Amino acid sequence: MxxxxxxxxxxxxxxxxxxxVNETYFREAEQEFAKLLSEFETPNKIDQELFKKEIGNLPLYGYGVKAFTLSMVESALELSNYTISNKTIQKILNIGKNMLNAPxxxxxxxxxxxxxxxxxxxxxxxxxxxxxxxxxxxxxxxxxxxxxxxxxxxxxxxxxxxxxxxxxxxxxxxxxxxxxxxxxxxxxxxxxxxxxxxxxxxxxxxxxxxxxxxxxxxxxxxxxxxxxxxxxxx
Structure with a gap:
């Protein structure tokens, strides 16, 4: 028809x-996040857990880079069993800031x-x-x-x-x-x-x-x- x-x-x-362009920046951020958490889990597991966290947070945080950044921080805490360093948390926050400042x-x-x-x-x-x-x-x-x-x-x-x-x-x-x-x-x-x-x-x-x-x-x-x-x- x-x-x-x-x-x-x-x-x-x-x-x-x-x-x-938008989603490309998220894929790049996910890869960077997985590298930061590589001592705690495999890239595939990190990606899965981050996605689950994002979906669980949608009703609270909604969509966008800020919501994504908060989900990264929460995922990092849980995947590391709350042993993640302050320095790494700062690096995660910087991932989000770089996304917000992207051209x-x-x-x-x-x-x-x-x-x-x-x-x-x-x-x-x-x-x-x-x-x-x-x-x-x-x-x-x-x-x-x-x-x-x-x-x-x-x-x-x-x-x-x-x-x-x-x-x-x-x-x-x-x-x-x-x-x-x-x-x-x-x-x-x-x-x-x-x-x-x-x-x-x-x-x-x-x-x-x-x-x-x-x-x-x-x-x-x-x-x-x-x-x-x-x-x-x-």
Whole structure:
């Protein structure tokens, strides 16, 4: 079944790994963290325990670098049986600080696509994570002027999107969401009768992965790069 986007009036964009590089920094941080804890456990075990800690902390800390850093500290304490040195704890904190200070690297074609689409559509940014960090990245990106509205969500469930569209008085059938995560940027939109296009990034956090069963029967397009948007959105 061919999906048409002739009725679209508003286009939403995810930020991390859709407009700029993000997950790559987390993978690098995980590797650095594993090296710091290498005397206590294997890299695979460290990675597993850190992931479990992150998921367990989501209801308290939410998403983002700060939450990730706190989970690293807690994991380090537990994996070392609370013998980790203050010096190593400081190194873990520095991993987080370096992530927060990392440059914002735009993905290929981002500004070209936003510049062209903003002439015809109302564009909004809908991302999740730490508010201060997302505001910092957006400012560094130089993309702020392209967006009519910017929303940092605590999560990206069906209800979060419904509230956002209701608040902005947007009809779901006239809304198109663009993002790299099927779980956060595509499936919730399909569930509320909106539209979504998947633009995969080369690495995805395990928490964002979905099964084939979850995507079965869902109507959405997948494109290789953001530039492909210009070929299918009229």
């Amino acid at each position: 061919e999906i048409k986007y002739n009725n679209i009036k508003v286009i939403g964009f995810d930020a991390d790994d859709t407009l700029w 914002v690297e735009l993905l290929d074609g981002v500004e070209e696509v936003l510049e062209k689409l903003s002439k015809k559509y109302r564009l909004i940014l809908a991302t999740k994570g730490d508010l201060l960090d997302q505001e910092r990245k957006l400012e560094k990106s130089g993309l702020t002027s392209y967006f009519h509205h910017i929303e940092v969500l605590s999560d990206k469930q069906d209800t979060n999107y419904s509230k956002l569209l209701n608040h902005l008085d947007i009809n779901p059938s006239e809304f198109l969401m663009i993002g790299n995560s099927l779980k956060s940027d595509v499936l919730p939109l399909i569930n509320i009768k909106a539209n979504a296009i998947h633009v995969p990034f080369h690495t995805t956090w395990a928490h964002e992965l979905v099964t084939e069963k979850e995507t079965n029967g869902k109507q959405y397009k997948t494109i290789k790069t953001l530039r492909d948007l210009l070929k299918i959105v009229p």
